[in-house]
Amino acid sequence: MLGFAQLFASRLVKALAILIAIVVMNFFLVHAAPGDPAMVMAGEAGAADEKFVAQLREQFGLNRPLYEQLATYVGKIAQGDLGFSYRQQRPVWSILAERLPATLILTLTAFALALAAGVALGTLAAITVGTWADSAITVVALLAYATPIYWIGLMMSLLFSIQLGWLPAFGYETIGAGYTGLAHAADVAQHLVLPVVTLALFYMAGYARLTRASMLEVRGQDFVKTAKAKGLTPTRVVTRHILRNAILPVITVAGIQAGQLVGGSILIETVFAWPGIGRLAFEAVLQRDYQVLLGIFLVTSVMVILFNILTDILYGLVDPRIQAAR
Amino acid sequence: MTRPLPALPLRFQRAAAAGLLAAVLAIPALSGLTATPVLAQETPVKGGVLNSIVQPEPPTLMLGLNQQGPTQTVAGKIYQSLLTYDQKLNPMPSLAKSWTVSPDGLTYTFKLFENVTWHDGKPFTAKDVVFSTNVFLKEVHPRARAVFSRCESITAPDDYTVVFTLKEAFPAFLQSFEVSSAPMVPAHIYEGTDFRANPANATPIGTGPFKLKEWVKGSHIQLVRNDSYFKPGLPYLDGITFRVIPDAASRSLALESGQVQQTQYSDLEPFEVPRMKTHPNLAFSTKGYEFVAPMSWLEINHRVKPLDDKRFRKAIAYAIDRKFIRDKIWFGLGRIPTGPINSVVKFYDPKVTIYEPNLDKAKALLDEMGLKPDAKGVRATVKIMPMPYGETWTRLGEYLKQALGKVGIAVTLESTDAAGWSQRVANWDYEITTNFLYQYGDPALGVARTYISDNIRKGVLFTNTMGYSNPKVDALFAAGAREVDPAKRQTLYSEVQQILSDDLPVVWLLEMEFPTFLDKRVKNANTTAIGVNDTYEDVWLAAK
Numbered sequence: 042m043l044g045f046a047q048l049f050a051s052r053l054v055k056a057l058a059i060l061i062a063i064v065v066m067n068f069f070l071v072h073a074a075p076g077d078p079a080m081v082m083a084g085e086a087g088a089a090d091e092k093f094v095a096q097l098r099e100q101f102g103l104n105r106p107l108y109e110q111l112a113t114y115v116g117k118i119a120q121g122d123l124g125f126s127y128r129q130q131r132p133v134w135s136i137l138a139e140r141l142p143a144t145l146i147l148t149l150t151a152f153a154l155a156l157a158a159g160v161a162l163g164t165l166a167a168i169t170v171g172t173w174a175d176s177a178i179t180v181v182a183l184l185a186y187a188t189p190i191y192w193i194g195l196m197m198s199l200l201f202s203i204q205l206g207w208l209p210a211f212g213y214e215t216i217g218a219g220y221t222g223l224a225h226a227a228d229v230a231q232h233l234v235l236p237v238v239t240l241a242l243f244y245m246a247g248y249a250r251l252t253r254a255s256m257l258e259v260r261g262q263d264f265v266k267t268a269k270a271k272g273l274t275p276t277r278v279v280t281r282h283i284l285r286n287a288i289l290p291v292i293t294v295a296g297i298q299a300g301q302l303v304g305g306s307i308l309i310e311t312v313f314a315w316p317g318i319g320r321l322a323f324e325a326v327l328q329r330d331y332q333v334l335l336g337i338f339l340v341t342s343v344m345v346i347l348f349n350i351l352t353d354i355l356y357g358l359v360d361p362r363i364q365a366a367r
Numbered sequence: 368m369t370r371p372l373p374a375l376p377l378r379f380q381r382a383a384a385a386g387l388l389a390a391v392l393a394i395p396a397l398s399g400l401t402a403t404p405v406l407a408q409e410t411p412v413k414g415g416v417l418n419s420i421v422q423p424e425p426p427t428l429m430l431g432l433n434q435q436g437p438t439q440t441v442a443g444k445i446y447q448s449l450l451t452y453d454q455k456l457n458p459m460p461s462l463a464k465s466w467t468v469s470p471d472g473l474t475y476t477f478k479l480f481e482n483v484t485w486h487d488g489k490p491f492t493a494k495d496v497v498f499s500t501n502v503f504l505k506e507v508h509p510r511a512r513a514v515f516s517r518c519e520s521i522t523a524p525d526d527y528t529v530v531f532t533l534k535e536a537f538p539a540f541l542q543s544f545e546v547s548s549a550p551m552v553p554a555h556i557y558e559g560t561d562f563r564a565n566p567a568n569a570t571p572i573g574t575g576p577f578k579l580k581e582w583v584k585g586s587h588i589q590l591v592r593n594d595s596y597f598k599p600g601l602p603y604l605d606g607i608t609f610r611v612i613p614d615a616a617s618r619s620l621a622l623e624s625g626q627v628q629q630t631q632y633s634d635l636e637p638f639e640v641p642r643m644k645t646h647p648n649l650a651f652s653t654k655g656y657e658f659v660a661p662m663s664w665l666e667i668n669h670r671v672k673p674l675d676d677k678r679f680r681k682a683i684a685y686a687i688d689r690k691f692i693r694d695k696i697w698f699g700l701g702r703i704p705t706g707p708i709n710s711v712v713k714f715y716d717p718k719v720t721i722y723e724p725n726l727d728k729a730k731a732l733l734d735e736m737g738l739k740p741d742a743k744g745v746r747a748t749v750k751i752m753p754m755p756y757g758e759t760w761t762r763l764g765e766y767l768k769q770a771l772g773k774v775g776i777a778v779t780l781e782s783t784d785a786a787g788w789s790q791r792v793a794n795w796d797y798e799i800t801t802n803f804l805y806q807y808g809d810p811a812l813g814v815a816r817t818y819i820s821d822n823i824r825k826g827v828l829f830t831n832t833m834g835y836s837n838p839k840v841d842a843l844f845a846a847g848a849r850e851v852d853p854a855k856r857q858t859l860y861s862e863v864q865q866i867l868s869d870d871l872p873v874v875w876l877l878e879m880e881f882p883t884f885l886d887k888r889v890k891n892a893n894t895t896a897i898g899v900n901d902t903y904e905d906v907w908l909a910a911k
Binding site for chain 2: 074075076077078080081082083084085086087088089090091092093094096100128129130131136139140143191195198199202203210211212213214216310311312313314316317320321324327328329
């Protein structure tokens, strides 16, 4: 267990170094784009005078040298302060905190659904390889993977909310309904169905294909033959022997994708008017809202790093040989 | 659809009789009476919530600090100015019940309604008007700063009278009290504070018929009726909800399925408009944009050869087919312009040099300049950077590339985003771009700024970024801004329109029209020159 703690600590130290590099690089990256938030706001407002832009630049601190701005920013980050969005006149953390729940509920639900359905379908396809069931699953997965996600979204909303009227087409909740408690949860769940299914379809396709390929590879190995030879039931062979060995690549990919969940999904959030982080990031790019953008980058980076560490731990649990090899 | 009469006539006509501008002012009273067709019998009903779209989501609703289009549509229900304007651009009462102008055009006296309160219950008085125009807006609002710095003094002789004394006559002054041009802000909240950092900006306090109830960022803005609005019985609506829907296709679906009852400005892409027009529940209109009266053009940098030669610019004008642009790219939205002034703006004159599509003329002009086609048929190469304002502008860029190619002008298209575009245009780092500007009802407010040499200012958007300079044009615009006699003003502006249509500093593309779609249940909306940006105090929803 000491080894585990050591591993964890050394990973944390490395993560910290990576994080500092990310903050500095991102800072220069966002400032390298042409234009600045003051110019964007002048453009939006049709403001045609020097004073307007000058006032904004001064208020935003953009008139100071870049290194000074960086120092201020890093200083704030070190104190756990993500900065201030001058465009929205609010602290970045409160803006993110407002958007995070909507994003997490969307991406986590979709992720869980995609992982469960993907692994199940992939397994099913692998054990029925060559039959119609396998072909059907492969075709569906390929279609879901290849079709633009926003198009699927629009078509689903056209069918289920405009034509059939079963589900709301967009938004997070019914505005002005004032639901509380269970009624509120049911309301949000209703709004959640279409975006979650759309997003999950895409990821599910990836997991299904990956699981199928990996299982087919493992299926032919000697230990599977042994397992079968010693008379285990087919179910036990599949779950305990094939799947457990085949699941590692799926965990790798899922780990990477889980880290990106907090980043939201720009396309889904846009099509379904879902008030999440993805759209916030996209708008922040266009508006050159530097601090918001950097804040999102930072939070996403932290999550990616955390999930990478988690994935490593999970490897060890699923496959003890990896732990031993260290 | 009309505004109910009680708000208008009596006091108003008295004001008109008193004022020198009687001729001008009498028109709204008349149009108010004549535009009372069939619907007048319908009795307004109280209640109901109107759903619309706000896109893109504005950074703030404090209209004094931010005049982005979507801010205006939402905040126009919360804030008010002294005047609003009918669709012929004649002033109508808003917070001012009457006004007079001295014969020399130097003194403007406004009488305010006396029972107006701010949303926090404090009374609205002349003190607020003086603070707004003389202090607040002058500090933070670019357009208002330009207008109110023309004032020698702004005073409040009593609680309900405000007197503006100008340094020199500026008849466009009366067009400067539209709600986004001069929103009234509460002195008791802003006086002595850092305006941009005032925490009250998050909870706007206006005088309007609606108050902000809730703004869930990324989702919606909810306005509710102001029960102590100064006009008894108004507003009719219980509230207005603006939904943030970032995807254009989803916005169309929302309108089509009845989830929103109103769309405006650029909510819908032009290619969606023909389909929506056939929707049985929706009424379509392009009215209500007379005050902004946008004009779009090909903006040409005169610092780049051969774009400095007016023959080259004329060749471009002859090479493009603006009817095609209007019909096939804007799907019929817009009017073909003749010159610099939008035909719905005052002092428009159609008697100017007109450029019909004519490839031979274009080629002849290029030949005359000595620009002969090379082996590939190319006479000159230019870079066009379309505005990054959506699909339609990109399509326009592609059309221009083809059209100019036909006369031997090879086009390289450059792409950019809003921030990059602003940066490059403001700093004159472009060859040709597309642009559009609002004209604000008067050439002195919205037209002159594009063409006068005084306004060549590097680093500033929406100025004379082309670098066009003609002393005659400068003199005519300067005289036009000062001239009090409308007939003389017309002469000055007619002459300047003729000169500009021959100099062709830019190639005018389209007098842009925006589509407004309203569910047929929505009554009385979109009746003034600012259409969807007006207060909606008398808008009501008919039963389903």
